[in-house]
Amino acid sequence: MIRVLLAEDQALVLGALSALLSLEDDLEVVGTASDGETAFAKVQELRPDVLVTDIEMPRLSGLDLAARVQAQAPSVRVVIVTTFGRAGYLRRALEVGAKGYLLKDAPASELADAIRRVHAGGRAIDPHLAAEAWGETDPLTERERQVLREAEGGASTAAIAAALHLSEGTVRNYLSEAISKLGAENRVEAARQAREKGWL
Template identity: 85%
Template sequence: MIRVLLAEDQGLVLGALSALLSLEDDLEVVGGAPDGEAALALARELRPDVLVTDIEMPRLSGLDVAAALARELPHTRVVIVTTFGRSGYLRRALDVGARGYLLKDAPASELADAIRRVHAGGRAIDPTLAAEAWGDADPLTERERQVLRAAEGGASTAAIASRLNLSEGTVRNYLSEAIGKLGAENRVEAARTAREKGWL
């Protein structure tokens, strides 16, 4: 049996995934978590073969959980199932150690097959996204991403500097670099572009 842990913040979706996967003879759903912190705690306790998680989760994102598992429980493989069909998210997921990336509108049989493939040591990636991902590289550094995320809500340079423990001049430099790389007119447009590409 392949032991599967599910992480999904929408209760209805979590229940549906659990019910669908439980119909498979070789899959056993060992638990469900409503947020990233709970998913990480349950993974440490239950040591599942595969964690199926969304990207956007309360407390810790699915990407944060995947990165932690790659360090702490490398035998637990991660499959991302999300509505975010953006190549930037796929690249970031693979960079932190996820082995699968599917969209929520895929048939249930594809998820079961992806779990089996990933458990066997392979990868399971949405083919359309895989093709896009290698043609659209993320130009941002991690620090530029952090500054753009902070600017996205309209925070002032001073507020961003305080939040990230940087000088205001350094924040302006990071914002200027990010705006230039993204060909944007201003920080709001740069953040929007980066978000649409899945780079934030």
């Protein structure tokens, strides 16, 4: 049996995934979680073979959860199932150690097959997204992403500097670089473009 942990913040989706996967003879849903922190605690407690997680979740995103699992429980393989069909998200998921990336509108049989493939040591990536992901490169550095995330909410340069423990001049430089790389008019537009591409 392949032991599966499900992490999803929408109760209906979580229930449906659990019920569908439980119909498979070789899959056992050993636990569920509705936020990232709870999911990580259950990974440590239950040591499932495969963690299936959404990206957007309270308390800890699916990408941060995948990174933490990779660092502290590397034998647990991660499959991300999301509504976000963006190449940037896929690339970031792969960078943090996810072995699978599927969209929520995929058939249940495809998810079950993906879990089996990932458990066996392979990868399971939505083919259309994979093709798109390798055609577009994220130009932003990690620091530029952090600064844009803060700017996205309308934070001032001083507030961003305080939040990230940087000088205001350094923040202005990062913002200027990001705006230039994205060909945006201003920081808000740069943040919006980066979010749409899945780079934030």
